[in-house]
Amino acid sequence: MVRHPWLPNSPENIKKEMLQKIGVKDVEELFKDIPKEARVKDWEKLEIGVGRPLSEIEVRRYVDRLLDKNKVFKYPPPFLGGGAWPHYVPSVVRYIMMRGEFMTTYTPYQAEIAYGLMQALFEYQSLMAELLEMEVVNASMYDWASAAAEAFLMSFRINKERNKVLVPSTMNPFHKKVAETYLWPHGYKIETVKYDPETGLMDLEDLKKKLSDRKASAVYVENPSFLGFIEENARDIGEIAHDYKALFIMGVDPISLGVLEAPGRLGADIAVGEGQPLGLGLNYGGPYLGIFATKWNMKFVRQMPGRIMGLTTTKDGKQRAFAMVLQTREQHIRRERATSNICTNEALCAVAAGVYMALLGKEGFKKLGELIMYRSHYAAKKLNELPGVKAPLFKSTFFKEFTVNFDNTGKQYNYIHEKLLENGIHGGLYIKQYFPELGETALFCVTELHTKEDIDLLVDTLKEILEE
Incomplete structure (x- = not known):
């Protein structure tokens, strides 16, 4: 029986008793429905980890280096929604x-x-x-x-x-x-x-x-x-x-x-x-x-x-x-x-x-909802003033998220989005693949986390990108 290299192993007599109880002769019989060519043949050569045990200090440094590759958008927060939205966590x-x-x-x-x-x-x-x-x-x-x-x-x-x-x-x-x-x-x-x-x-x-x-x-x-x-x-x-x-x-x-x-x-x-x-x-x-x-x-x-x-x-x-x-x-x-x-x-x-919910209460939810309405509508209004940009695309009242169309700017949103990222701003969700009839449209999100300064920065940066 091959011992597992990472998990603790029970004494042989206990394993034997367990196998007898369930009616199989060995562990291999438990995996007989898995083709042999699909199994790991040499555990020692399995490419996983860094090839040797690490101390806690080394593990922390290794993980920190991986995490450093992440780009964190805090100021401003991402203008991305589509099912998960940036909100304040008390x-x-x-x-x-x-x-x-x-x-x-x-x-x-x-x-x-x-x-x-x-x-x-x-x-x-x-x-x-x-x-x-x-x-x-x-x-x-x-x-x-x-x-x-x-x-x-x-x-x-x-x-x-x-x-x-x-x-x-x-x-x-x-x-x-x-x-x-x-x-x-x-x-x-x-x-x-x-x-x-x-x-x-x-x-x-x-x-x-x-x-x-x-x-x-x-x-x-x-x-x-x-x-x-x-x-x-x-x-x-x-x-x-x-x-x-x-x-x-x-x-x-x-x-x-x-x-x-x-x-x-x-x-x-x-x-x-x-x-x-x-x-x-x-x-x-x-x-x-x-x-x-x-x-x-x-x-x-x-x-x-x-x-x-x-x-x-x-x-x-x-x-x-x-x-x-x-x-x-x-x-x-x-x-x-x-x-x-x-x-x-x-x-x-x-x-x-x-x-x-207990923390906010009825009045807290009302104030929060109103704040989000004000800020998202301010953002749409400012974006709509940019040449060739239409925001929102639909003539309906909206809450928190709204469509922004770039058809008349002469630029595809993919390009605009990459330029925003280069400037430290995460733009909205490009939705053309889901709604092709809407053209070069992105779904932008504005919540209580987005200040007036954040929104103005987005608008000013977009203006520079569109003028290039």
């Missing part, structure tokens, strides 16, 4: 996330030793329910993309005879790709609804046409949309969906709910979103926090994916107690018949979001 959120009780958070199967975690997750659910104006929130998903995909699958479990979901043509392309991956094995499909080329808003007549066959289990909208504009017809879209017995699913940026109407108030059956803006930072792309909520209807709640923490009392009724509820939906009980196969939820991220 110090108190970072501090609580570092506490050992929460840092190792895992699904609290052993309730008697996890009351603190369950209470923290229950508070997250309660605060998120209030923000969304929805009655039931789970203890989080992986991210917005997985939450949306799970919402689509949930709609098919409720509307069992239907086989498609209608989404806006302007849907986040990254989320759409994930959802298609989730739906494909089940034989379900995603169908897009046209948008008004002037406003970007969903074409309601096209929506009715595609609902008329009564094959759609749900209609999905993003508010704000991936392209930044606010879907002003959200309530009407929900009513139309319900007229055809389809569910109404809304995807939201929670930060926007200080100034925009909540999905519950707009008639949503299911609400999903990205919790990354709620004190999580960018973190090189993750981990993030998928928000998932539904209305108080047991037909819906029993089809909900993920963990749900509940509040009850001790047997004598004298003390409150927390517990995971409706666990018969989940895979550790129902196995392959579970409502979803999400496993470890993003508990630490949910705790952070709970702290952030």
